[in-house]
Amino acid sequence: MTAYGHLKAVFMKVARHIIEARREAIAKLLSKVGYVPVLEICKQFNVSEATARRDLTELESQRRITRTHGGALSDFNRNFPPLDDRKVEDAEAKRKIGNLAASRVKPGMTVYLDSGSTIFFAAEAIASAGVADLQIVTTCLPTAQLISCLPGVEVYIPGGLFLTRHAMVAGDRTLEEVARWNFDVALLGAEGIDENGLWNSQRDISHQQREVIRRSDEVLICMNKVKLGRGGPCAVTRDVSALFLVTDAAAADVAKAKVKMAADHVLTA
Incomplete structure (x- = not known):
């Protein structure tokens, strides 16, 4: 050489x-x-x-x-655990939370329904109540299929990469399409909420939720009590004061977890 x-x-x-x-x-x-x-x-x-x-x-x-x-x-x-598996965990609490969140959805609204098992239960309650004349935007395909049976309801699914175990779409294209909408009410799930804000476990989804919050008149965080005081790797928002927490915990328990949210923004199922 x-x-x-x-x-x-x-x-x-x-x-x-x-x-x-x-x-x-x-x-x-x-x-x-x-x-x-x-x-x-x-x-x-x-x-x-x-x-x-x-x-x-x-x-x-x-x-x-x-x-x-x-x-x-x-x-x-x-x-990530499949959606069907997550629907079984704490199913009774999730169903109660979903029912209460669904009661905030009224005819004529434009609504964002997040992915996740608790939001799926909310979608079931909306369908059971027969709320009509809705525009629904959702990234969750099972939720879209469920809610599309309502008369006068238009269901929109943003484009993006399909995440099989989440049963949802996500990615830059999803974020771009969500950013074209304004919502009367948004129902979101999350991994945790604590004194430092609202958290999720994946940055792409956190970005998407942050944009939804920015574009919504009312935001309902649907979360069971086991997630109170829990942080996560990706912040959705540090300021939760304008959001509503729909949970199976009492307002006193939310305060004990040092969540910076007024008692009248805690809706206990």
Whole structure:
């Protein structure tokens, strides 16, 4: 081997080491925060967009991430319990919360229904009550199918990547389409609420919920009491004072969890 060839081989070995280290760092970042746009990856790792996309393609081929338009979802999609399993957990409490939240939905409203088991129970209650003349926007396909049976109800499902275990769509395209709407009332689920705000377990979904909150006249956070005082990896909003919490906990229990919300914004099922 010539001296040039030796230097070239060493350079290629070092370059591969750097590439693998960067990809490992990207995978760890995605595992931690759930979602990172391609342009953010470019900024954090000082690489071109083409390089970032090659890294993501390789990580996807290793089944370490799931790609979305403009970013990536971690294996969160694969590991999250299926919707049918979540509907069984604390079903009685979730059904009561869903029934109370559904009572806030009136004919003629434009309504956002989040994904999640408690919101699915709310959708069942809306369907059972026969609330008519609604525009429903939902990212949850089972909810869309359930609620579409109502007379005079229009159901809209934003585009995006279908997350099988969530039974929902998500991603940049979903966020863009949700941002075109204004809602009379939004029913949202979450992973927890505490003194520092409202939390979810995945950044992409948190961004989506934040946009829904911004575009809604009334926001109902539907959550059973086991999630009180619980934080999470991704903040939806730090200020929950304008939101309503629909829960099976009493207002005193919410206050004990140091949630910064007035007692009249706590609706106990």
